[in-house]
Every structure is written in structure tokens, then in C-alpha cells.
Amino acid sequence: xFKKLCLAAGLVASxxxxxxxxxxxxxxxxxxxxxxxxxxxxxxxxxxxxxxxGTLSPAAEADVQKANPMVAAACTAGATVSIANxxxxxxxxxxxxxEVVQAAPATVISDAxxxxxxxxxxxxxxxxxxxxxxxxxxxxxxxxxxxxxxxxPLTAAPLK
Numbered sequence: 001x002f003k004k005l006c007l008a009a010g011l012v013a014s015x016x017x018x019x020x021x022x023x024x025x026x027x028x029x030x031x032x033x034x035x036x037x038x039x040x041x042x043x044x045x046x047x048x049x050x051x052x053x054g055t056l057s058p059a060a061e062a063d064v065q066k067a068n069p070m071v072a073a074a075c076t077a078g079a080t081v082s083i084a085n086x087x088x089x090x091x092x093x094x095x096x097x098x099e100v101v102q103a104a105p106a107t108v109i110s111d112a113x114x115x116x117x118x119x120x121x122x123x124x125x126x127x128x129x130x131x132x133x134x135x136x137x138x139x140x141x142x143x144x145x146x147x148x149x150x151x152x153p154l155t156a157a158p159l160k
């Protein structure tokens with residue numbers, strides 16, 4: 001599970017770096033590719049939640065319950081994906097997965113591995129936030145550079 005979470009975080013980080021590059025041939029990850037990489041390790045982490053119900057806080061259990069339907073919707077074949085879906089996934093699902101990892105006893109996930117996994121999740125969240133900000137800024141700049149529609153001519157009588 002740790003390797004899959006690190007892979008997903010690395011893939012998300014590459015998303016951020018691919019969005020920042022100016023080379024036209026640089027590979028870019030799509031939202032669908034993000035989910036393809038992130039879904040399996042996140043599903044695995046959230047599946048562990050019932051095992052740790054004694055160590056999860058009520059707030060963490062609520063976060064997991066809120067994340068599960070989102071994972072089911074985002075990770076099904078043919079799901080509609082967008083930058084907004086990825087951002088929502090990052091804001092809701094990744095913190096819930098992190099809480100489950102932190103609640104795991106050291107006999108299941110060592111403290112060193114917990115630190116690595118939560119660091120990878122934090123990196124993934126940072127990458128998603130960065131890419132979302134770049135996309136929003138690009139869209140705002142494109143909207144600002146679009147010429148405004150011509151004003152409607154006056155229909156009043158001419159001035160005398």
C-alpha cells in the first residue's frame with residue numbers, strides 16, 4: 001500500500017511539474033490519469049478504516065464516510081472527471097486516507113512509513129492545489145483577453 005500511495009503522490013507531483021513546463025512536448029497527466037493512479041491506493045487505505053475504528057476519531061470516521069461515495073463515483077470506469085473532481089478528491093478523500101494511515105497501529109504501518117505516506121499525501125495535495133491554481137489563473141487570463149462584445153447602438157433621437 002505504501003508503494004502505491006507514493007506512486008500516486010509522485011504521479012500527482014508530475015502533474016504539477018508538467019503544468020509548469022513551457023516545453024510543448026512535455027508529457028501531461030489528465031484528470032482521468034490522476035484517478036487511475038490514485039484510486040487503488042486510496043481505496044486500499046480507506047478499506048482499512050473499519051479495522052481501526054477504535055483508534056479513529058469520530059471526526060475521522062465522518063471524513064471516511066464522506067470520502068467513500070466520492071471514491072466510488074470517481075473511481076468507476078467511465079466516470080466523468082475534471083480538474084474540479086481532482087480538487088474535490090484532494091480536499092476530501094486524501095485527508096481521510098491520511099487520517100486512516102495515522103490511526104493504524106505501528107504493527108500494521110510503522111511510524112516511519114506513516115511519515116512517508118502522509119508526506120506523499122501532502123505532496124499530492126500541494127500538487128493538485130498548484131495545478132488547480134494554474135488552471136484557474138489561465139482560464140481567468142483567457143477570459144480577460146477575450147474582446148468584449150460591441151456595445152449596443154443608441155436608439156434615442158440625435159442631439160440638436
